[in-house]
Amino acid sequence: MIFPRGRRVLAAVLLSVVLLTTACTAQAPSRFDQVQQESSKQKSGQAVAKKATQGSEFNKFFPAEAAGYQRVFTQEKKGFAEAKLKKDGKDLAMLSIxxxxxxxxxxxxxxxxxxxxxxxxxxxxxxxxxxVLVGKYQVKVLSRSPSFTASDRADWVEKFNLDGLAKLK
Structure with a gap:
């Protein structure tokens, strides 16, 4: 009976040694890890220019809510602001600066x-x-519903405070 018990102990010791040696070996970085490290080190070519206007500055230039329409801000970051235009709970368009x-x-x-x-x-x-291009700012209306036509988009672009945006520095 000692022999089978010894086998179990030996198997447990060997399993522990295998797990310990494989867990402690260093893995070579994958090609994705290398690309991530390189892109993190880049200083030039960043997505947003340092001189870009804060997105919160744009909010006041968006069209006000009109009868039956709801404006819901969805994103605001440096250099960009965006809002959904909704009617009866449905997305009609995306408005952005x-x-x-x-x-x-x-x-x-x-x-x-x-x-x-x-x-x-x-x-x-x-x-x-x-x-439309207002100075260095692009104002865009993007249809999210087939019923929201090019004419509707042009009307909503005009509802932005374009002249006020032109004065923003």
């Missing part, structure tokens, strides 16, 4: 614009977005 300092290419699409809304260059982006 962004500082193009962080994305210089965003302003370039307005250079060939032949349309204006509220006196500012306007572009249609695909079938669902209408945008």
């Amino acid at each position: 962004s500082d193009t300092t962080s994305t210089p290419g965003a302003a370039a699409k307005f250079s060939n614009s032949s349309k204006e809304i509220g006196g500012y260059p306007s572009v249609l982006v695909g079938n669902t977005q209408t945008a």
Whole structure:
């Protein structure tokens, strides 16, 4: 009877040694870990420029709630603010203001614009977005419902305080 008991003890000791040696060995970093370390060290090319306007500064330029419409702010960060436009509890559109300092290419699409809304260059982006450039700020209305047309988007862009936004520095 001593022999089977010795086997159990030996098996337990061997299992402990195997677990201890495998748990203590260092693992080589994966390719994802290396990319994460490299991107964390980058100082240039950050997503938001240091000179970008705080998102909270944009809130006062958004359209006020109108009869039957509700404006719900959903995101506010440096260089960007966004709100949902709702009617009867349904999302109709997304309203946003962004500082193009962080994305210089965003302003370039307005250079060939032949349309204006509220006196500012306007572009249609695909079938669902209408945008205007106000100084260094892009004001955008994005349809979230098929019933919210390009004409509706243009009307809501005009409801922003575009002239007030133009004075923001």
